[in-house]
Each structure stands twice: as structure tokens, then as C-alpha cells.
Amino acid sequence: MMLRTFLPKPEQRFAAVGAALGAVVSAAWLATETVFLEQPTNHWDVSAMLAAGAVPFLLGGSFYRWRYSRRLEHELRAARRAERRLRHEVHRDKLTGLANRAALEADIRQALCAEGPTFERNALLLLDLDRFKAINDTMGHDAGDRLLTLFGARLRRAFSGEATVYRLGGDEFVLTAGGASSQAEAEMLAARVKALFEAPFDLGEAQVASGCSIGIAFVERTDTATGEVLKRADLALYEAKAVSGNSHAFHSEILTHAAQRRVEAERDVARGLENSEFFLEFLPIAGAAGGAIRAFEALLRWQHPLRGVIGEQAFIEPSEQSPGTRSLGYWTLKAACTEAERWPSPTGLTVAPFAPQLKERDFVEQVKQCLGEAGLPAGRLTIEVTGDFSTEDLALIADNLKGLRALGVRIALGGGAGSSLPLNLIAELQPDQVTIDLAAIRATHGSERSVALLSCLIKTGQVLRLAIAVRGIEKESEMDCAQASGAVEVRGPWIAPVLTDVTALLKAGAAMELQRSA
Numbered sequence: 001m002m003l004r005t006f007l008p009k010p011e012q013r014f015a016a017v018g019a020a021l022g023a024v025v026s027a028a029w030l031a032t033e034t035v036f037l038e039q040p041t042n043h044w045d046v047s048a049m050l051a052a053g054a055v056p057f058l059l060g061g062s063f064y065r066w067r068y069s070r071r072l073e074h075e076l077r078a079a080r081r082a083e084r085r086l087r088h089e090v091h092r093d094k095l096t097g098l099a100n101r102a103a104l105e106a107d108i109r110q111a112l113c114a115e116g117p118t119f120e121r122n123a124l125l126l127l128d129l130d131r132f133k134a135i136n137d138t139m140g141h142d143a144g145d146r147l148l149t150l151f152g153a154r155l156r157r158a159f160s161g162e163a164t165v166y167r168l169g170g171d172e173f174v175l176t177a178g179g180a181s182s183q184a185e186a187e188m189l190a191a192r193v194k195a196l197f198e199a200p201f202d203l204g205e206a207q208v209a210s211g212c213s214i215g216i217a218f219v220e221r222t223d224t225a226t227g228e229v230l231k232r233a234d235l236a237l238y239e240a241k242a243v244s245g246n247s248h249a250f251h252s253e254i255l256t257h258a259a260q261r262r263v264e265a266e267r268d269v270a271r272g273l274e275n276s277e278f279f280l281e282f283l284p285i286a287g288a289a290g291g292a293i294r295a296f297e298a299l300l301r302w303q304h305p306l307r308g309v310i311g312e313q314a315f316i317e318p319s320e321q322s323p324g325t326r327s328l329g330y331w332t333l334k335a336a337c338t339e340a341e342r343w344p345s346p347t348g349l350t351v352a353p354f355a356p357q358l359k360e361r362d363f364v365e366q367v368k369q370c371l372g373e374a375g376l377p378a379g380r381l382t383i384e385v386t387g388d389f390s391t392e393d394l395a396l397i398a399d400n401l402k403g404l405r406a407l408g409v410r411i412a413l414g415g416g417a418g419s420s421l422p423l424n425l426i427a428e429l430q431p432d433q434v435t436i437d438l439a440a441i442r443a444t445h446g447s448e449r450s451v452a453l454l455s456c457l458i459k460t461g462q463v464l465r466l467a468i469a470v471r472g473i474e475k476e477s478e479m480d481c482a483q484a485s486g487a488v489e490v491r492g493p494w495i496a497p498v499l500t501d502v503t504a505l506l507k508a509g510a511a512m513e514l515q516r517s518a
Contacts (some may be wrong), residue, residue: 056424071402091103093152100167100168101168104176108219112223115196121181121219122176122180123180123216124233125176125190125193125215126174127172127212128212128237130212130213131210135210139206146201146204147203148167151173152167159177162179164177174233186216190216194212197209197211211245214240215249216236232255235255235259236251236252238332249340252306262455269325277305280332280335282297282298282498284495284496285493293496293505293506296347296350297491299498300328328354330366332353337381340381343506346379348382348384351384352386359396359397359400369390379408379409382409382411382432382433384411385401385412386413394428394429412434412435414437433468433469434468434469435468435489436470438471438474438478441457455481459485468486468487469487470491473494473495
């Protein structure tokens with residue numbers, strides 16, 4: 001302990017031990033000469049004295065160098081092991097053990113550095129699991145992690161030795177194959193990936209079926225960075241997600257141009273919102289039996305500086321997922337509630353939010369805030385849900401609608417675009433009312449069959465004990481059918497035109513005769 005106090009470094013202690021050993025050796029040597037050779041101490045020659053004095057220093061220095069070199073070797077080996085471990089950790093996904101995004105970027109950089117005939121055009125498949133969010137939300141994150149691990153293991157086994165599998169993060173995986181340089185070869189890879197979902201995944205507490213969407217791009221000679229390849233694959237994945245589950249799509253220049261148009265549309269919407277170019281019009285909603293105006297549907301309009309006045313269908317579709325569009329949806333709801341508060345009670349307001357709004361976790365709070373700031377009673381607001389939703393989205397939307405019902409807001413479900421009611425959504429969302437879009441039925445089945453199909457849909461709704469409203473009435477025969485079949489509400493050009501100012505109509509009284517538009 002004392003030695004460690006005065007000589008803290010191992011090399012110093014080894015040097016001391018070496019010097020002590022050298023001193024012992026020198027003393028023994030001198031003693032041997034004196035005792036055995038009977039050489040008196042005063043007759044020791046100078047060379048012997050110098051040698052005896054130098055031995056401790058030589059041994060001490062040798063011990064120091066030996067220990068120092070051993071320590072350096074040990075530290076070097078430890079550093080190399082740490083470097084290998086760090087390199088492995090940096091390039092490996094901890095959950096699945098697959099290569100990660102850093103490894104993918106390194107591999108693509110290496111591929112892009114190849115010149116001449118050594119460059120190989122590789123297929124890159126970007127995979128996104130279907131229903132993963134629903135599994136995470138309903139069964140917990142442990143089940144989600146197990147699903148990712150099992151799927152990663154299936155990918156590794158299926159493509160061992162012929163392709164490299166990466167996990168980018170979340171439920172996104174990448175598959176790269178040097179032997180798949182054509183679209184046909186890449187399509188075969190995609191088919192093999194989709195075949196991995198034929199058997200369910202055993203998550204312990206339950207077995208779940210899943211699928212995946214696949215975006216396919218190629219590593220081209222003209223690429224300069226990994227991001228370029230992933231961006232193309234992501235655009236293809238976005239296209240694949242628009243189709244039903246377990247589907248794939250290839251990147252094309254059309255997708256790139258469409259993405260550019262979406263970006264431009266998002267900028268345009270944000271600019272229009274900042275410059276107050278949006279305004280509302282209102283479509284009267286009348287009771288089918290007596291013709292009294294019951295409510296108004298808020299319709300978003302844009303006074304575009306170049307295109308003139310356009311409806312939301314002309315600009316929402318390409319930019320629906322943008323933050324600017326969601327801000328616009330909130331503005332629409334708030335402006336509509338503010339306007340409706342001026343109407344005589346109990347005149348109602350119907351608003352159809354954009355699809356992304358319905359999936360926002362704070363949507364109920366947004367509606368509550370708009371009602372509170374406008375001073376509009378919740379019972380006068382109807383939220384109309386339109387569009388197609390995935391199973392993953394329905395769970396969150398259903399929770400939001402339950403929250404709205406707790407506030408007292410009415411729920412309507414837009415449907416009837418074909419020749420049937422959306423029974424799956426009716427069961428999941430439990431609306432207060434179903435709105436049949438007669439214009440969509442007319443476009444699909446023609447004017448002659450639309451009236452007959454309308455009658456069937458309304459009667460089906462009555463069997464299910466659903467209140468049925470009809471949107472898009474253009475003819476007296478359609479109005480007669482709606483009344484005779486038992487619809488509760490009607491709206492459309494034959495009832496009344498779209499209005500910018502509803503004051504005059506409301507002053508005319510609550511009851512009014514149904515009027516044909518000119």
C-alpha cells in the first residue's frame with residue numbers, strides 16, 4: 001500500500017522492483033568476490049564497481065520498459081476491441097440485430113464510389129408494416145417490438161446470402177439486392193417479401209396477421225447521396241400505401257412531379273391562409289318533410305389570385321397531409337362556429353373536417369376551443385366524417401368521436417358513394433346520422449338508376465334505425481323519392497343554392513317552401 005502511495009503508476013513500481021533486484025544482484029556479486037575469491041574490498045577494481053552500480057539502473061529501466069510496452073499492447077488490444085464493438089453498435093439495430101440506417105448509408109456510399117464496370121445497379125425496397133400502429137396501441141409496445149423482431153428474423157432467413165436487410169427505425173425496413181437490377185427482378189423480391197406475411201406472427205398473448213407496403217427504387221450511377229435513393233423509395237412507398245395492404249409500387253418521374261406539386265400546393269395554401277384569401281359559403285339543409293331550414297353546411301372557398309374562386313376539392317387533395325392544410329381546417333371550423341353563433345337558435349351547423357384533423361389526438365380539444373370562443377352550443381354543431389380510413393386510423397377516429405359526443409356534438413357519416421351503405425364504418429363510428437351523396441351515386445350508376453338506388457339505401461338505413469340525410473338533390477323526382485322513402489334531411493341545388501350570406505334567408509323565417517333553382 002505504501003509503495004502504491006509513493007509510486008502510483010505500475011511502470012514506476014516495476015522500475016523500483018527492477019532496481020531493488022539489481023541492487024541485490026550487485027551486492028551478491030560483490031559479496032561473492034569478497035568471500036569466495038578472498039578479494040579485499042579495498043582492492044575491487046573500478047570496472048567492477050561501475051558494473052555493480054549500473055546493474056540496478058539497467059534492471060530498473062528494463063523492467064520499466066517491459067511493463068510500459070506490455071501496458072501499451074494491452075491498451076491497444078482493448079482499444080481495438082472497443083472500436084470493433086462500437087462499430088458493431090453504430091451499424092446494428094439494438095432491437096432486431098439487423099444493420100441500421102448508418103450501415104445502409106455506408107453501404108450505399110461504397111456502392112456509389114464504384115466506377116466503371118464495377119458499379120452495380122441495385123434494387124432498394126423500402127418496407128412499411130401495415131397495422132403496426134394499431135398493434136402498438138391495442139396490445140402495447142412490447143407486442144410491437146416483438147412483431148418487429150419476428151419480422152426482421154423472417155427477412156434475414158428468407159434473404160440470407162442474397163440481399164442485405166436493414167431496419168431504419170420504427171416499422172420501416174430496407175432490403176437491398178445487388179443481383180436485382182431490373183424491375184422484374186425487384187418485383188420478384190417484393191413478392192417474396194409479401195409471402196412472408198402468409199403465416200401470422202406469434203406475439204405470445206395472441207397471433208396477429210399483418211402485411212406491408214413496399215416502395216421500390218434503384219441505386220443509379222447518377223446518385224450522389226443515400227438520401228436521393230431513399231427519397232425516391234419513400235415516394236413509391238407513399239404510392240403503395242394508397243392501395244390496399246400488402247402492395248408495392250415502383251418509383252417513377254410522375255411520382256417525383258406529383259411530390260413537387262404537393263410541395264408547391266402546401267406553400268400556396270400557407271400563403272393563402274396568411275393573406276386571408278379563404279372564405280366560407282353555406283349550403284342550406286332543409287327538413288325533408290316540411291322544408292324548414294334546419295342547418296347550413298359550411299363550404300370552404302379560396303379566392304385564388306390566379307385561378308379565381310375555387311372549392312376545396314381543387315386544392316386539398318394534393319396537400320391534405322401538410323401542416324398548413326391542417327391549420328386551414330382549424331381555421332374553417334373556428335370561422336364556421338363564429339358565423340353560426342349569429343344565427344337564430346336552434347339553427348345548426350355542419351362541418352366536414354379534413355381527414356388529418358380527425359386523426360389528430362387533440363381534435364376534441366380543438367372543437368371544444370372553437371365552440372367556447374364562438375359561444376356556440378355544442379348541440380348545434382354536426383361533425384360530418386367523410387372519406388376512406390384504414391383500420392389503424394379508425395381506432396383513433398372512433399376515440400375522437402366519442403369525445404365529441406361527450407361534448408354534445410352530433411356525428412354524421414358521409415356514405416353511399418356506391419350502391420351500399422358503409423356498414424363497417426357505421427358499426428365502428430356509431431353516427432347519429434348517415435348522409436348519402438346522391439351526386440356520387442349518379443356519377444357511378446347513372447341518373448336513371450340513381451333514384452331507385454337512393455330509395456333502397458334510405459330504406460336500408462331505416463331497417464338499421466339510422467337517420468338518413470341526402471346530399472346533392474338536383475331534380476324534383478329525387479326530392480320526391482327522398483320524402484317518400486323517409487329521409488330526414490335534404491340539401492342540394494334543387495333545395496337552395498350555396499350562399500355567401502345566409503342573413504336574408506334566415507330573416508324569411510324558419511319555414512320556407514322548397515324552391516327549384518333557376
